[in-house]
Amino acid sequence: MCGIAGIFHLSTPKPVDPARVERMCDAIAHRGPDGQGVWTAPGVGLGHRRLSIIDLAGSPQPMASTDGRAMLVFNGEIYNYRELREELRATGAVFHTDGDSEVILAAWQRWGIDCLPRLHGMFAFAIYDLEQRTLFLARDRLGVKPLFLAPLADGSLIFGSELKALTAHPLLRREADPLAVEDYLTWGYVPDTRSILKGVEKLPAGHYLLLRHDASMPRPVQWWDVSFAERRRGSAADLEAELVLLLRQAVTSRMVSDVPLGAFLSGGVDSSSVVALMAEASTNPVKTCSIGFDVAELDETGYARQIAERFHTDHRSRTVSQDDFTAIDTLAAMFDEPFADASALPTWRVCQLARENVTVALSGDGADEALAGYRRHVFQRNEDGLRGLLPSSLRRPVFGALGAAYPKADWAPRMFRAKSTFLSLAASSEEGYARALSVTPPEVRDRIYSPDFQRLRGDYRAEQPLVALMQQAPARSGLDRAQYADLKFWLPGDILTKVDRASMAVGLEAREPLLDHRLIEFAASMPERLRTQRGQGKWLMKKAMRRYLPDDILYRPKQGFVTPISQWFRGPLAEAARAIGESAGLARMGWFDREQLSLLASAHIAGRADNSRLLWQLLMLERSLERLGAAA
Incomplete structure (x- = not known):
């Protein structure tokens, strides 16, 4: 696992410093942290920072092909x-090395662009072909590894593994994109379709770019997609056996490492399944780690301990407390773009814990998206059944009126919070799912935006x-x-961004076996x-894993990696909540109604509403824009 950066002149191949x-x-x-290198030629420069995982001493980068006709910088692993x-x-x-980098170069020279479907793994890489005078940029199927891009005024394109690599270039403008703020307020992250800075883009997952000197900037080309259009035939028993085989292959292929390896263990279905299969394949105890919370109802360390004991792992755990809120500036620096998934904090902490003993850790990410494990998937299927019974001409006015009239009862038990369900049923299937996936619904965003921001946003809505x-x-x-949207939109924008930045911040390689393509x-x-x-x-996966895991792990209510920010904002962090309404940074942007922000904070502190996620979003937005030095 590594970091890459580079400069490529699309017009005249000027010298690169x-x-x-x-x-x-x-x-x-x-x-x-284990190595670095820079290579330049007329019109191109490639840079690399190395975290040694495979072939520790033999695969420095930038790496030249055997014949010297191509140069590579690569972030990721090819399994x-x-x-x-x-x-x-x-x-x-x-071949002169034992690593995967040289294999990518040889594959490019043998098959060209068609090398991509042959590569199984997570990757973002750049290959400069000196003979063809082309730069080939590619990103893995699901976007496990990131790649930021920006064309500059001097005719060059810069790229890097994180936004901070681009902001280190003096010609990059730092102007915030108001449409990215609309995206961020909606989802809690800036999706791959946009960047917080105008002019910066992200190479989409499963896409490549082939760039030439003296040519215009091409559009990214999709080289992989996932199709839900076909249905596998066979009995449930046969499909279950195939699923188990694929799970075993995915886990064992990611256990190859020349450095210490372990796993994150939350005690949920997915991480427990990965640990179970690792234990089955390993002759030594698996090294596992987990993070708990100082709020009892959100703490899952007991379940993690149960799995650790079951598979005799070498287990360690640590507790996240409200004092960890002081790390907000560290989080803002870690993610560059505003990122409001509050589970980033415990994810970073568990990565720190893992890095004390291992350099590679397997995670359980991806199964919920692939196998319909979220509660919203069950709701989506049920709601679509209801939509099919009523024509939209009847559904929209009836459920729309019920949704408008029903109170937003954050304080009530979940079964009585019907407002979002009514509003979802009034909409189309796609619109309803967008509402289920969003953090801040459109009516709340409309209320907190200033008239100036409303004009800047125009007709654009993040759900579109x-x-x-x-x-x-x-x-x-x-x-x-819904699952397609999760895999193509939510997963790379939120989950994989969180794990990549949190793990890389401490020099840890995280691998996601449940995202094997x-x-x-x-x-x-x-x-x-x-x-x-x-x-x-996740019905079939739970059934398949009964041979490894007890029912109280498989069928307990899904908890997720939840951070107790709601309690924090009502307790010792109440003053921080109040300060959001008076934020000088947000006021300077002129994009928000300060009175509405103050009302949100007051209502949350008084317990009349749960606005913790929105308060956290606003706080992270302020800190991120401040660090980036972005102007409105």
Whole structure:
């Protein structure tokens, strides 16, 4: 795992200053504390920071191909590199290292762009072909590894693993994009369709760019997609056996490492499944770690301990307390863009804990998206059933009126919080799912925006790209389209961003076996009845894992990696909540109604509403824009 950065001149191949590339790499030194390198040629410069995982001493980067005709910088891991190396050797390729980097170079020279489907793993890389005078940028199927891009006024394109690599370049403008603020307030993160800074883009997951000197900037090309349009045939027993085989392959392929390896263990279905399969494949105790909270109802360390004892792991745990709120500036620096998934804090803490003993940790991320494990998936399937019974001409006015009239009862038990359900049923399937996925609904955003921001936003609404993505999805049903949106929009924007930045901040490589693309493709073809059944998500996976895990782990209510920010903002952090309404930074932007922000904070502190997530969003937005030095 590493960090990469570079400069490429699209117009005249001007000389590239190596010191400029080096400064970009220095900004992401945390991603690669074990080595560094810069290479330049007319019109191009490539930089690399290395975290040594495979072939510890033998694969420095930037790396030249055997014939010297191509140069590579690479962030990630290719899990089938040994098989590919043997296949390439059979065609005459010669290798001088034992790592995966040289395999990527040989694969590019043998197959060109068609090398991408052969690579199994997580990656973002750049290859400069000196013979063809092209720069090839590529990102893995699901976007586990990031890649930021920005064209500059001097005719160059800069790229890097994190936004801070780009902001280290003096020609990058730091102007905040108001549409990205609309996106952020809606989702709690800035999705891959946009960046918080105008002019900066993210190479989408499963896409590549092939750039040439003396040519205009091309559009990214999609090289992989997942289809929910087909249904796998076979009995439930046969599909269960295939699922277990794919899970085993995914886990064991990610256990290859020349440095100490372990796993995150929350005590939930997914991380427990990964640990169970690691224990099955390992002759030594698996090193596991977990994070708990000082709020008892949110603490899951007891379940993690149960799994650790069951599989005799070498287990360690630590508690996150309200004092960890003081780390907000560290989080803002870690993510660059505003990022309000509050589970980033415990994710960072568990990465710190893991890094004390290991350099690689396997996580359980991805199964909920692939196998319909979220509660919203069950709701989506049920709501689509109701939508099918009533025409929209009746549904919209009836449920719309009920949704408008029903109170927003944050204080009530979940079964009585019907407002969002009514509003969802009044909308189309795609619009309803966008509401389920959003953090801040449109009516709340409209209330807190200033008139100036309303004018800047115009007709754009953050839900539009998600709705369009779902409408165009290769899918059969509303559940299919919801999962497709999760894999293409939510996963790279939120979950994978969180894990990448939190792990890389401490020099830890996180691997996601449940995002193996073969497992994802299989899951997308599963009949709906094997995904959700009797109000349970991830139905087939839970059934398959009963041979390893007890029912009180498999079928307990899903908790998630929740941070107790609601309690914090009503207790010792109440003053921080009040200060949000008076924030000089937000006021300076002129994009928010300060009176409305103060009312939100007061209502939360008094217990009349739970506005903790929105308060956290606003706080992270202020700190992030402040650190970026972004102007409105």
